[in-house]
Amino acid sequence: xxxxxLKGATLIELLIVVSILMGMLAITGSLTIKTIERxxxxxxxxxxxxxxxxxxxxxxxxxxGLSIAFHSNELSISVGDTVLSEKKFDxxxxxxxNMKISRNGFPNVEFIExxxxxxxxxxxxxxxxxxxxxxx
Numbered sequence: 001x002x003x004x005x006l007k008g009a010t011l012i013e014l015l016i017v018v019s020i021l022m023g024m025l026a027i028t029g030s031l032t033i034k035t036i037e038r039x040x041x042x043x044x045x046x047x048x049x050x051x052x053x054x055x056x057x058x059x060x061x062x063x064x065g066l067s068i069a070f071h072s073n074e075l076s077i078s079v080g081d082t083v084l085s086e087k088k089f090d091x092x093x094x095x096x097x098n099m100k101i102s103r104n105g106f107p108n109v110e111f112i113e114x115x116x117x118x119x120x121x122x123x124x125x126x127x128x129x130x131x132x133x134x135x136x
Contacts, residue, residue, distance in 0.1 A: 041091035041117045048092060048114065049128055051075065051085070056129050058084070060105035068101065070094035070112065091117055105129065 009017075052068070055077050059066045066084070069076045073093050077085040093115040100108045112123045 037091070038117065044089050044091050045114070045116050045121070047087075048075070048089070049123065051077070051087065052112075052123070052125070052128060056101050056105040056107070059101040059103055063103050065103050066101045068099050070097040070099075072096075099125075 055066050055068060062079075064079055067078050069078070071094070073089045075085075075087045075089070075094070076083055095113065095115075097109075097112060099112065102108070107125045107129065109125065111125055114121050114123060
């Protein structure tokens with residue numbers, strides 16, 4: 001009778017392959033998580049800019065001024081004592097800041113300071129709320 005030859009990988013070979021795969025996963029996994037967190041923070045930053053623009057338009061169209069209060073990671077938009085909107089952010093931090101938007105849609109401050117994932121940024125309200133250039 002002939003000999004039976006089994007072909008396959010040894011346990012050591014399988015452990016080496018699994019170790020290499022785990023190392024690659026550890027390297028790429030942490031980079032992927034950081035990229036996702038940066039994208040979420042950028043989305044919140046853009047959302048904040050949109051909220052400020054919308055508040056400016058609301059003040060102009062309603063003919064009454066608005067107040068925007070920033071406290072830590074929360075934003076509150078109000079007219080007098082009536083709160084119109086509140087938003088909490090996961091990746092943004094404002095400290096404590098307040099701004100008013102006149103009934104003409106203009107802010108009383110030039111900029112807002114915001115910390116986005118440990119990076120300080122300044123939102124220039126004059127350029128943010130500037131009317132778009134329609135000349136072409």
